[in-house]
Amino acid sequence: MTGARASRSTITLKLLMAVSGIAFILFVLAHMYGNLKAFSGHDAYNEYAAHLRTLGEPLLPASGFLWILRAGLIIALVVHVYAAAALWRRAKRARTQRYVVKKNLASSFSSRWMRWGGVAILLFLVWHLLNFSIGKVNVSGGATNDPYNLLVDTFDTWWMTIIYLLAMLALGMHLHHGTWSASQTLGLTNTVRARRNAKALGWILAVVIAGGFSLVPIFVLAGVITK
Amino acid sequence: MRLTLKIWRQPNAETQGAMHTYEIDGVSDDMSFLEMLDVLNEDLIAKGEDPVAFDSDCREGICGACGLMINGQAHGPEVTTTCQLHMRSFKDGDEIVVEPWRADAFPVVKDLVVDRGAFDRIIQAGGYISVNTGSAPEAHSVPVPRDDAIRAFNVATCIGCGACVAACPNGSASLFMGAKITHLGELPQGQPERDSRVVGMVAQHDAEGFGGCTNIGECTAACPKEIPLDVISRLNWDLHAALRHGH
Numbered sequence: 512m513t514g515a516r517a518s519r520s521t522i523t524l525k526l527l528m529a530v531s532g533i534a535f536i537l538f539v540l541a542h543m544y545g546n547l548k549a550f551s552g553h554d555a556y557n558e559y560a561a562h563l564r565t566l567g568e569p570l571l572p573a574s575g576f577l578w579i580l581r582a583g584l585i586i587a588l589v590v591h592v593y594a595a596a597a598l599w600r601r602a603k604r605a606r607t608q609r610y611v612v613k614k615n616l617a618s619s620f621s622s623r624w625m626r627w628g629g630v631a632i633l634l635f636l637v638w639h640l641l642n643f644s645i646g647k648v649n650v651s652g653g654a655t656n657d658p659y660n661l662l663v664d665t666f667d668t669w670w671m672t673i674i675y676l677l678a679m680l681a682l683g684m685h686l687h688h689g690t691w692s693a694s695q696t697l698g699l700t701n702t703v704r705a706r707r708n709a710k711a712l713g714w715i716l717a718v719v720i721a722g723g724f725s726l727v728p729i730f731v732l733a734g735v736i737t738k
Numbered sequence: 739m740r741l742t743l744k745i746w747r748q749p750n751a752e753t754q755g756a757m758h759t760y761e762i763d764g765v766s767d768d769m770s771f772l773e774m775l776d777v778l779n780e781d782l783i784a785k786g787e788d789p790v791a792f793d794s795d796c797r798e799g800i801c802g803a804c805g806l807m808i809n810g811q812a813h814g815p816e817v818t819t820t821c822q823l824h825m826r827s828f829k830d831g832d833e834i835v836v837e838p839w840r841a842d843a844f845p846v847v848k849d850l851v852v853d854r855g856a857f858d859r860i861i862q863a864g865g866y867i868s869v870n871t872g873s874a875p876e877a878h879s880v881p882v883p884r885d886d887a888i889r890a891f892n893v894a895t896c897i898g899c900g901a902c903v904a905a906c907p908n909g910s911a912s913l914f915m916g917a918k919i920t921h922l923g924e925l926p927q928g929q930p931e932r933d934s935r936v937v938g939m940v941a942q943h944d945a946e947g948f949g950g951c952t953n954i955g956e957c958t959a960a961c962p963k964e965i966p967l968d969v970i971s972r973l974n975w976d977l978h979a980a981l982r983h984g985h
Contacts (some may be wrong), residue, residue, distance in 0.1 A: 517937045521951070523975045598908075602908035602950065611837060616956060616960070622954040694971075697974025697975075699973045706968055738927030
């Protein structure tokens with residue numbers, strides 16, 4: 512009887528949130544590192560993009576690694592969004608009569624924007640996949656069959672760079688609170704020191720990942736990375 | 739000093755309430771917040787109006803009965819209970835907004851009084867140890883490491899006032915539960931029921947309609963006993979352990 516109770520709790524939802532979130536952190540870390548190949552020029556970047564399709568061969572079929580990765584990320588996304596929606600709904604129902612005056616004392620800006628920030632990241636993700644993966648949209652009207660040129664064309668368009676930088680701000684904020692929150696949810700922050708370390712890790716991951724991603728668009732727009 | 743009070747008035751649980759404005763004069767710095775409300779109520783009674791209902795008991799900051807949302811902060815601007823908040827924390831001409839704890843799990847009974855019975859039911863669902871009563875055992879027969887004893891004692895100071903729930907944007911009672919889980923879980927006497935305790939308390943917490951924790955820390959900032967946020971980590975850890983043990 513108690514089996515169902517523990518696994519259906521809000522804390523279990525948070526656990527699902529934390530584990531799927533960690534999968535995303537590992538993914539964006541690797542993705543950000545890969546993007547920096549743009550600094551090595553046209554051939555190195557395209558070679559890297561092609562290599563992702565042959566990674567693991569001959570053990571895996573062509574693009575096998577990518578499909579495993581995609582499947583994993585889709586599962587993580589479904590779990591993350593489901594848990595977030597369930598907890599959001601619960602929180603709404605937990606206080607139907609709102610305060611006339613309510614002050615925030617300790618909560619960080621990032622923590623208060625987790626839910627809407629997450630929605631923003633999800634919307635950005637849709638566009639990002641249309642832009643570079645599923646749809647391949649070149650906003651400058653150029654060719655789309657060359658990954659490096661598509662990247663340069665995209666970020667040479669100033670408003671695209673701004674959209675991407677805003678998305679990275681949202682991602683950075685999400686990582687800042689999310690990293691700490693996942694550590695706490697996993698029960699790893701049982702001392703003052705562990706709590707401080709988890710919060711510091713949140714800052715580090717936010718700056719490294721969102722900052723690292725932002726370098727490529729900024730340097731394209733600045734004319735350092737060119738076709 | 740002269741103050742403008744905006745107070746939530748609600749005749750009973752079934753009727754919708756509203757904010758009412760009262761002017762109060764002659765408030766001294768040395769009055770506690772509740773004494774200031776007592777003065778207001780004497781004035782209201784003299785005028786033949788219904789006095790403002792609010793909870794209080796010890797008025798020493800140790801029972802947890804009083805608790806008001808004052809200008810958007812649980813227990814007001816100081817780290818203490820409402821009864822130990824003094825009017826010297828305010829200045830002449832201030833407008834003070836007073837609301838009850840807002841959580842659907844804490845329904846308003848009247849005006850500023852809420853029913854915090856949900857906390858009692860969470861405790862009944864596991865926040866105890868089962869021992870035979872009778873003469874106290876020899877204290878030295880159960881050694882407790884010093885650090886564990888200190889931590890257990892520090893979090894045992896939770897008085898169940900509900901400020902954590904009131905301050906939490908999700909209406910979560912995780913800090914309250916975490917304090918109880920940590921208090922009993924740090925001590926040898928708490929070990930036999932450690933799994934069933936956390937499972938029972940969390941299930942009751944969720945059934946009462948409290949929200950989930952998002953680790954933002956408003957609870958611990960509002961806590962008059964300064965219960966630290968790491969008790970929630972301990973609560974989560976204990977629930978994972980219970981899940982691993984097949985609960």
